[in-house]
Amino acid sequence: AQRVTQPEKLLSVFKGAPVELKCNYSYSGSPELFWYVQYSRQRLQLLLRHISRESIKGFTADLNKGETSFHLKKPFAQEEDSAMYYCALRAQGGSEKLVFGKGTKLTVNP
Amino acid sequence: DSGVTQTPKHLITATGQRVTLRCSPRSGDLSVYWYQQSLDQGLQFLIQYYNGEERAKGNILERFSAQQFPDLHSELNLSSLELGDSALYFCASSLVGQPQHFGDGTRLSIL
Numbered sequence: 001a002q003r004v005t006q007p008e009k010l011l012s013v014f015k016g017a018p019v020e021l022k023c024n025y026s027y028s029g030s031p032e033l034f035w036y037v038q039y040s041r042q043r044l045q046l047l048l049r050h051i052s053r054e055s056i057k058g059f060t061a062d063l064n065k066g067e068t069s070f071h072l073k074k075p076f077a078q079e080e081d082s083a084m085y086y087c088a089l090r091a092q093g094g095s096e097k098l099v100f101g102k103g104t105k106l107t108v109n110p
Numbered sequence: 111d112s113g114v115t116q117t118p119k120h121l122i123t124a125t126g127q128r129v130t131l132r133c134s135p136r137s138g139d140l141s142v143y144w145y146q147q148s149l150d151q152g153l154q155f156l157i158q159y160y161n162g163e164e165r166a167k168g169n170i171l172e173r174f175s176a177q178q179f180p181d182l183h184s185e186l187n188l189s190s191l192e193l194g195d196s197a198l199y200f201c202a203s204s205l206v207g208q209p210q211h212f213g214d215g216t217r218l219s220i221l
Binding site for chain 2: 034036041042043044045046049086095096097098099100101102103
């Protein structure tokens with residue numbers, strides 16, 4: 001079974017502080033991991049895909065297969081980063097459905 | 111703009127009724143996915159269609175059904191609606207092996 005865990009429902013930081021949103025997954029095969037962001041219950045927007053290894057809006061995430069984690073990091077948080085962040089897993093070679101974590105609501109305070 | 115279009119944006123109806131949600135995928139995308147987002151269950155995969163055929167099924171109730179038409183748009187039909195069906199319903203589309211792009215969602219409210 002595939003499972004994604006985001007242990008923090010809420011995360012609050014000050015502007016300019018580093019931020020890390022945690023994501024752990026459970027899957028016996030080779031997963032593909034994503035981060036999506038949702039502003040004010042609008043459309044989910046793709047933020048990062050682990051195989052692309054790129055940085056979007058200053059965010060990065062590294063897949064750690066040993067720890068089964070895909071934490072999202074940004075060195076200096078901005079107020080506009082306040083949103084819901086969802087980690088998602090897709091099993092390679094099978095159904096292309098996404099399994100989402102429950103999400104973390106990030107608030108960046110001025 | 112992700113290119114995925116969902117209509118209507120909002121739906122308000124009563125228990126026991128039936129509604130149809132519509133999704134037009136991005137140009138060229140053959141796969142369409144439906145997800146339900148509720149406060150208690152989070153984002154749940156419902157069903158996937160690929161080029162008109164059902165590809166995968168998730169936690170979709172028997173009261174719900176979907177289809178994908180030859181022009182690749184998809185419809186999600188919800189019947190015998192219950193209060194607990196109130197949620198945001200998202201459609202996403204993708205090319206095979208590529209990330210899914212989501213629409214703006216349909217907010218369904220059951221009174």
